[in-house]
Amino acid sequence: MYQGWKMLELQGLTKIYNTGDKALSDVTLTIPDGQVVALIGPSGAGKSTLIRCVNRLVQPTSGSATLDNVNVTALGAAGLRKARRKMGMIFQEYALVERLTVMENVLSGRLGYVGFFRSLFRKFPQKDVDEAYRLLDRVGLLEMADKRADALSGGQRQRVGICRALIQDPSLLLVDEPTASLDPKTSRQIMRLIVELCTERGLAAIINIHDVALAQMFVQRVVGLKLGVVVFDGGPDDLLPEVLTDIYGEEDWEATIEKVDDEDEEA
Amino acid sequence: MPTLEKDGRKIWQVRTTKSQLIRWGAWLVGLAAFIFSWKEISDNTLWFMMDNVGEVVADIAGRATPPAWSFVFELGRPIWDTLAIATLGTFFSLVMAVPVAFLAARNTTPSKVLVRPIALLIIVSTRSVNSLIWALLLVSIVGPGVLAGLIAISIRSIGFCAKLLYEAIEEINVVQVEAIKATGASPMQVMAYGIVPQIMPAFAGIAVFRWDINIRESTVLGLVGAGGIGLALQSSLNVLAWPKVSLILLVILVAVVIGEWVSAKVRGAII
16 A cells, blocks of 8 residues: 555564574564554563664664665674664653753654764754754744753653654654553544654654554554464554454453444544 | 461561570670770779879869960961861862772772772771871971871871772672663763763762761871971970960861861852
């Protein structure tokens, strides 16, 4: 259904931790340009590991991740830093540098483009600063620019995290449980914001998410991971109770899915 | 197991009977050691010296009062030297302690096998020798004076500052560091953006705390000839000039109180 350019290609990606735990086994996935994919699965299924193997915060044991025809897995330190600029990451606990201001946090997304001393003395190019203000305005936090990050609420922090990822000018977003620390309303707003921004900018995204209903509401494709193996890959409407049972285990899934239908009708 | 079955009910206690007995035993051993030490000290004390303790104290106090107030103008320079030794010494020790701390912290050291043990050795060796002993050594190397005191304070403080700082580095939130790495930042940038902001409060706290300690330590360095107000103290003691001694002690007290006040203010402002 999506004919786009192959943005990200995972080939037989496997990660075995030093403890012997096999977090990912032989994951092969292709994500075309501009597609937003939800990655679902129980805790410990390897969702975070998968995302981190793409930008190599975790070093995969074998297999490869190819972004825009660049084999990220094979890159040396300098090449990896360059490749990371094209992958914006958004974290569960926001991962803002708490003692820096909102503006500094947003501008830290440009670190891959700016030399050490310029970044040390916070002398970012004016066009980066312009872009930072534009992004903060887009997510509704323009007045917060000079506040310290730890003065913000959860939802506001996640918006700053989104700005930091977007100012990198990425072609792919790696999103790790963006809503797990947020209340239901804020969760929806954040998910909507991420998906809207992906559409505006034509970004591909992998979004790890626990909330199946929320995922179904916003994404075009869902991948189910169980014990490091892809057990489902399809549209959000293909997530039938049997599929959820397969991914998570036996449970009454009708309520989860019906609720989504109701919400869709309301909307 | 702290849970016992009794008449079909579960009885819960904090400790098992065995661990409770061990605790009582440990207290008993501690008490015995205390009593033994007390007796040893008592046996080795020349009690006849203590017979007229009250008279001696009263005698010295009588001779020491009133303090020789006019002498205070001659103390300006020595107390200035003391404060300079403490302040500059703290500054230089921090300059050396910061790299040592980054080399010693498990999460920032370039090599756990080679570099970290060396950094830890620097920390332990500078910390374990008292500044008075460093000063004694340095007076014979660089000669008596302020420089010896300055170097003594600098060296003595490296280990203290580096130890507290590397513990702070090891306790940072790694996710913030990951987030900076994920932007494509270089290792130096990761340090400047991911690590330094997180350890800044600890760093400032350590700096003023050590400065506060160093003021007190540098007041005695003069006793071994390493400059500062201790030099004046020693020469006054040597000639039994008690009014001067009491004045010097008063000046030291004021300097220490001011130092504590400043460091408390600074720490309050940071945290």
